[in-house]
Amino acid sequence: MLIVEIVFTGLLMGSFYALMALGLTLVFGILKIVNFAHGEFFMIGAYAYTLLVVWAGLPQVPAMLSAVALGALAGVLMERLLMRPLYTGVIGPGALRDEYAIIVTFGLSLFLINLSHQVLGPYPVKGPDLVAVSRMELFGMFVSPHRLLASGLAVLTLALIVWLIRTTVWGKRVQAVAQNRFGAAIAGIDHARVSALVLALSGGIVALSGALLSPLFHAYPDVGAFPAVKSFVVVVLGGMGSIPGSILGGLLLGVLENFGAIYISYEYRDTFGFIILMLVLLLRPQGLFGERAREV
Amino acid sequence: MRRIALSPADHRLAFAVLGVVALIPLGVRSEYWLGVLITGLYFAMLAQSWNLLAGIAGLFSMAPAAFAMVGAYTTGLLHHHLQIGPGVGVPAGAVVAAAVGFGLGRITLRLRGAYLALTTLAFSEILRLVIANSIEWTRGDLGLSVPGILGGAKVPILYLFLGVLAAYQALLLLLLRSRVGLFLLAIRDDEVGAVARGVDLVRYKTLAFTLSAAGCGVAGALFVHFLQLASPELGLILQTGLVISMVVIGGMGTATGPLVGALLVEVAAEALREVGVRHLLVFSALVILVGRFFREGLMGLLARLAPGARLVARPASDAERLA
Numbered sequence: 001m002l003i004v005e006i007v008f009t010g011l012l013m014g015s016f017y018a019l020m021a022l023g024l025t026l027v028f029g030i031l032k033i034v035n036f037a038h039g040e041f042f043m044i045g046a047y048a049y050t051l052l053v054v055w056a057g058l059p060q061v062p063a064m065l066s067a068v069a070l071g072a073l074a075g076v077l078m079e080r081l082l083m084r085p086l087y088t089g090v091i092g093p094g095a096l097r098d099e100y101a102i103i104v105t106f107g108l109s110l111f112l113i114n115l116s117h118q119v120l121g122p123y124p125v126k127g128p129d130l131v132a133v134s135r136m137e138l139f140g141m142f143v144s145p146h147r148l149l150a151s152g153l154a155v156l157t158l159a160l161i162v163w164l165i166r167t168t169v170w171g172k173r174v175q176a177v178a179q180n181r182f183g184a185a186i187a188g189i190d191h192a193r194v195s196a197l198v199l200a201l202s203g204g205i206v207a208l209s210g211a212l213l214s215p216l217f218h219a220y221p222d223v224g225a226f227p228a229v230k231s232f233v234v235v236v237l238g239g240m241g242s243i244p245g246s247i248l249g250g251l252l253l254g255v256l257e258n259f260g261a262i263y264i265s266y267e268y269r270d271t272f273g274f275i276i277l278m279l280v281l282l283l284r285p286q287g288l289f290g291e292r293a294r295e296v
Numbered sequence: 297m298r299r300i301a302l303s304p305a306d307h308r309l310a311f312a313v314l315g316v317v318a319l320i321p322l323g324v325r326s327e328y329w330l331g332v333l334i335t336g337l338y339f340a341m342l343a344q345s346w347n348l349l350a351g352i353a354g355l356f357s358m359a360p361a362a363f364a365m366v367g368a369y370t371t372g373l374l375h376h377h378l379q380i381g382p383g384v385g386v387p388a389g390a391v392v393a394a395a396v397g398f399g400l401g402r403i404t405l406r407l408r409g410a411y412l413a414l415t416t417l418a419f420s421e422i423l424r425l426v427i428a429n430s431i432e433w434t435r436g437d438l439g440l441s442v443p444g445i446l447g448g449a450k451v452p453i454l455y456l457f458l459g460v461l462a463a464y465q466a467l468l469l470l471l472l473r474s475r476v477g478l479f480l481l482a483i484r485d486d487e488v489g490a491v492a493r494g495v496d497l498v499r500y501k502t503l504a505f506t507l508s509a510a511g512c513g514v515a516g517a518l519f520v521h522f523l524q525l526a527s528p529e530l531g532l533i534l535q536t537g538l539v540i541s542m543v544v545i546g547g548m549g550t551a552t553g554p555l556v557g558a559l560l561v562e563v564a565a566e567a568l569r570e571v572g573v574r575h576l577l578v579f580s581a582l583v584i585l586v587g588r589f590f591r592e593g594l595m596g597l598l599a600r601l602a603p604g605a606r607l608v609a610r611p612a613s614d615a616e617r618l619a
Contacts, residue, residue: 081588082588085588095354095408095485095487098408098409099350100591102409102410103544106540107541107581108580109580110541110579111580111581111583113576114574114577115577117577270421274419274422275418277414281407281411285411
């Protein structure tokens with residue numbers, strides 16, 4: 001019974017890891033960069049949802065939709081203002097590109113964290129639950145209905161995004177640009193717009209995670225650190241740029257962390273993810289599902 | 297390519313900056329500002345060490361603060377458990393940090409760009425969490441209290457920091473003016489090309505990692521004897537962020553940039569604190585602007601304003617800049 005419970009609660013958390021990592025992996029797929037400001041989309045979503053409900057008195061659902069819209073807007077702005085040089089040829093090739101991306105996204109992350117510190121202060125604000133009941137029994141396990149509902153929404157969103165990417169015209173454009181930006185441009189795809197779309201998607205779904213998880217983790221300036229780290233771990237584990245990799249990797253990390261916290265050490269639970277990250281990068285850099293690629 | 301190489305004028309300017317800093321205690325008597333300056337010199341040491349790795353060898357590490365923490369805790373633990381003083385503790389801090397740097401450099405040899413950044417980030421967080429959680433050994437977040445040096449007098453401590461920094465700067469000068477410097481620049485600009493020309497990649501990448509870690513280790517060990525406290529906060533990613541900001545603002549890959557960046561940022565941070573603005577808010581905005589619009593930082597700006605000074609060995613032509 002205990003094992004079932006560990007797996008189940010691990011999967012509940014894992015569904016969020018999967019959603020957040022999907023956002024990161026989409027951006028990696030299309031821009032070939034790691035977005036170090038990824039966690040700040042989460043912070044934006046958590047704050048937008050929480051403050052709109054607590055301060056502005058909006059009902060939960062419109063507040064959540066606004067949070068998603070704000071995250072998407074942040075993504076579009078980021079693409080327009082900072083990511084454009086990556087593919088307009090201003091930066092130069094290879095290592096310079098990587099360096100530019102790390103400096104600018106890491107700088108953006110520090111900027112957003114400190115901006116919210118400056119404007120909103122360091123105090124955490126608890127996000128409102130979607131459901132009034134605080135706990136319920138499910139097959140002999142006690143779970144929070146909010147978490148159950150939130151995970152359900154996370155899984156639905158995952159399915160929606162996968163469907164969008166796999167079947168719609170816009171999704172196919174995204175796939176094309178991810179495979180070959182120049183080829184896609186020659187085929188008449190506006191790759192800058194596709195990149196903006198992907199950053200909007202990424203910002204939107206991570207902001208949604210932030211809003212859904214705000215009752216658990218609250219909204220405060222540094223809240224983005226943990227989702228960013230989990231997304232890095234999951235994306236590396238599943239293979240950079242791989243969509244199934246990030247989904248399975250997210251679920252796997254949720255369950256592994258739960259087992260680690262209970263059977264190995266609760267104090268060191270935060271280190272497991274980092275250890276997985278280092279081991280995968282050192283032993284199997286392409287991850288579980290990534291394609292092996294050599295840079296020339 | 298945009299890259300600028302280090303010029304003799306750049307090296308001379310770096311020592312001139314250190315000379316100017318040496319004159320400051322003659323005019324400034326405020327204990328508070330001397331303390332700020334000492335902190336600035338600590339960061340200058342970290343910035344210079346990180347610049348060797350990221351700016352010159354092109355290995356974007358996210359672990360400078362972690363290596364400073366290694367140095368700090370080496371001397372801290374030696375004092376706490378064995379009552380060994382800073383005379384042994386500080387050199388030991390450098391050696392242990394160098395050894396850890398050597399190990400990390402060895403295992404991350406084939407990683408580049410974002411992969412290297414993520415691995416070093418994970419390494420530095422694991423280290424910090426282990427130190428913060430090994431309460432029976434390190435007293436966790438409370439930190440270890442360590443003895444002060446030179447009777448806690450600010451001026452002698454400042455000259456000690458300055459002397460160590462000047463020695464490190466001289467070591468870098470010798471290294472960078474030799475073939476090794478050219479090898480490191482070659483690895484940064486074109487790794488495959490460098491290997492094809494016979495540069496021993498394993499050897500020089502590891503060397504850069506080891507030397508950089510040693511510099512951070514000395515800085516961290518000295519700094520905790522100034523603070524009289526070694527705490528896991530020294531290894532926060534935020535500290536690494538500050539170091540990266542300083543180097544990017546000053547000018548990556550130059551000799552003077554990291555020094556000027558570190559000192560200016562630290563002094564400006566204090567000034568901003570008085571106005572009530574979070575210093576990282578301003579510096580991170582500057583980092584984004586520098587990264588986006590003029591990537592050579594302050595040094596690049598200076599080189600453009602005073603082309604006669606030949607701060608840049610090979611200035612990028614306009615055509616290259618636009619290419």
